[in-house]
Amino acid sequence: xxxxxxxxxxxxxxxxxxxxxxxxxxxxxxxxxxxxxxxxxxxxxxxxxxxxxxxxxxxxxxxxxxxxxxxxxxxxxxxxxxxxxxxxxxxxxxxx
Amino acid sequence: xxxxxxxxxxxxxxxxxxxxxxxxxxxxxxxxxxxxxxxxxxxxxxxxxxxxxxxxxxxxxxxxxxxxxxxxxxxxxxxxxxxxxxxxxxxxxxxxxxxxxxxxxxxxxxxxxxxxxxxxxxxxxxxxxxxxxxxxxxxxxxxxxxxxxxxxxxxxxxxxxxxxxxxxxxxxxxxxxxxxxxxxxxxxxxxxxxxxxxxxxxxxxxxxxxxxxxxxxxxxxxxxxxxxxxxxxxxxxxxxxxxxxxxxxxxxxxxxxxxxxxxxxxxxxxxxxxxxxxxxxxxxxxxxxxxxxxxxxxxxxxxxxxxxxxxxxxxxxxxxxxxxxxxxxxxxxxxxxxxxxxxxxxxxxxxxxxxxxxxxxxxxxxxxxxxxxxxxxxxxxxxxxxxx
Numbered sequence: 001x002x003x004x005x006x007x008x009x010x011x012x013x014x015x016x017x018x019x020x021x022x023x024x025x026x027x028x029x030x031x032x033x034x035x036x037x038x039x040x041x042x043x044x045x046x047x048x049x050x051x052x053x054x055x056x057x058x059x060x061x062x063x064x065x066x067x068x069x070x071x072x073x074x075x076x077x078x079x080x081x082x083x084x085x086x087x088x089x090x091x092x093x094x095x096x
Numbered sequence: 097x098x099x100x101x102x103x104x105x106x107x108x109x110x111x112x113x114x115x116x117x118x119x120x121x122x123x124x125x126x127x128x129x130x131x132x133x134x135x136x137x138x139x140x141x142x143x144x145x146x147x148x149x150x151x152x153x154x155x156x157x158x159x160x161x162x163x164x165x166x167x168x169x170x171x172x173x174x175x176x177x178x179x180x181x182x183x184x185x186x187x188x189x190x191x192x193x194x195x196x197x198x199x200x201x202x203x204x205x206x207x208x209x210x211x212x213x214x215x216x217x218x219x220x221x222x223x224x225x226x227x228x229x230x231x232x233x234x235x236x237x238x239x240x241x242x243x244x245x246x247x248x249x250x251x252x253x254x255x256x257x258x259x260x261x262x263x264x265x266x267x268x269x270x271x272x273x274x275x276x277x278x279x280x281x282x283x284x285x286x287x288x289x290x291x292x293x294x295x296x297x298x299x300x301x302x303x304x305x306x307x308x309x310x311x312x313x314x315x316x317x318x319x320x321x322x323x324x325x326x327x328x329x330x331x332x333x334x335x336x337x338x339x340x341x342x343x344x345x346x347x348x349x350x351x352x353x354x355x356x357x358x359x360x361x362x363x364x365x366x367x368x369x370x371x372x373x374x375x376x377x378x379x380x381x382x383x384x385x386x387x388x389x390x391x392x393x394x395x396x397x398x399x400x401x402x403x404x405x406x407x408x409x410x411x412x413x414x415x416x417x418x419x420x421x422x423x424x425x426x427x428x429x430x431x432x433x434x435x436x437x438x439x440x441x442x443x444x445x446x447x448x449x450x451x452x453x454x455x456x457x458x459x460x461x462x463x464x465x466x467x468x469x470x471x472x473x474x475x476x477x478x479x480x481x482x483x484x
Contacts, residue, residue: 045324047275053473061478070479075411077331077470080322 003086011036013062042083067093100396109160110167116144121175127301142213150187156210166343166399173347177453178301180344185255189216189264191333196321205280217260219251219307234268244315250308257305258290266326276326279314287312298452338414339398342421346392348454349425352432353384355446359436384428391424412474415467422457429454
């Protein structure tokens with residue numbers, strides 16, 4: 001899986017996290033996905049997402065479940081951009 | 097096999113600090129006075145290579161390893177927590193510049209710290225929300241202008257604020273996404289004003305002040321890292337500093353334990369028995385010893401783990417060390433007051449001062465809630481299950 005594909009999966013999972021928090025229906029979930037498509041760019045700083053640590057942690061738990069990887073050595077505060085996160089995830093996926 | 101044993105050079109540095117403490121720190125009553133910054137003591141500490149110990153030799157610093165600095169921090173804190181704080185808080189600024197600064201920035205801002213006694217401070221906390229800039233946008237702003245930025249805002253409860261020559265400051269870029277960006281500037285830059293409005297419970301030998309930035313121009317070459325990279329910069333700097341705070345907690349706890357030990361040997365529990373021979377007293381000393389060893393072990397482990405770099409448990413362990421090291425100091429100081437009874441409670445005694453000095457270890461560089469948030473960040477991942 002290359003980083004572009006991985007970014008799409010991350011967006012899907014981010015949509016799931018947000019939708020479950022807001023009990024969004026199907027239409028609202030689609031709108032959320034479109035919104036995240038615009039806001040989650042590889043080069044953007046993670047802080048630009050405006051997500052708090054609990055939400056980001058929950059996203060990482062979903063990523064762990066999806067790919068059966070361990071992200072527990074990955075501190076979100078130690079990363080700068082979305083791309084930094086993708087690099088870390090890609091390494092773990094490839095090392096499975 | 098992981099080996100945390102300090103090297104001979106690291107032990108030699110610890111012994112140098114221990115000698116320094118015995119000769120220059122222990123016994124100085126003026127370190128507990130309001131408004132007294134002991135410049136003469138810091139001059140001695142600078143000459144002894146303590147204040148620049150963490151800077152690389154290539155920049156004129158002491159080139160000590162992180163483990164040596166940890167050992168030194170424990171010893172200096174044994175003497176006086178305030179002195180240890182002002183001596184080692186420069187780690188925050190130096191870590192930011194060493195990890196994210198350019199060679200030119202390191203030369204311009206770090207080398208001058210090694211040629212004569214100068215302090216650096218890390219201006220992060222703000223009066224509106226203390227250090228919780230994770231959860232809200234910074235009030236301090238950086239307005240982009242031709243060739244750089246113009247800073248406006250107030251930073252509060254900053255260690256070494258009024259004595260520093262160099263400031264690293266975190267601000268939100270106006271018109272940007274709202275994250276933090278980091279800048280370095282001279283403390284005497286036009287528009288920077290500093291004052292010391294606080295009367296502290298303890299650590300009075302350390303300076304704590306407020307910095308106001310009014311239309312302060314910072315050239316673009318003095319921005320550290322990229323715009324919006326400030327959270328990563330401060331996280332990495334604090335990761336390298338927090339286990340040092342833990343080491344200071346261990347040193348303070350050790351000093352309180354020693355006071356209890358000395359007291360136990362000097363007092364009679366009965367006509368035939370010294371206090372230290374009484375079972376309850378012995379068991380309390382045993383508890384203290386166990387807590388000190390545990391806090392030191394996790395501190396050394398955190399120092400080692402951070403040194404392993406990316407992909408490790410550095411951030412988590414540094415916060416765990418800080419949480420436990422600070423807590424150990426506070427608890428043992430309180431226990432020591434209890435065991436010394438009236439003597440422990442009297443102003444001017446060693447343990448009542450340690451109790452006052454130690455409290456802020458649980459507050460600065462992120463209170464317990466922040467440490468727990470950082471630990472929980474990775475401790476709640478599914479991947480932690482089944483792991484040591």
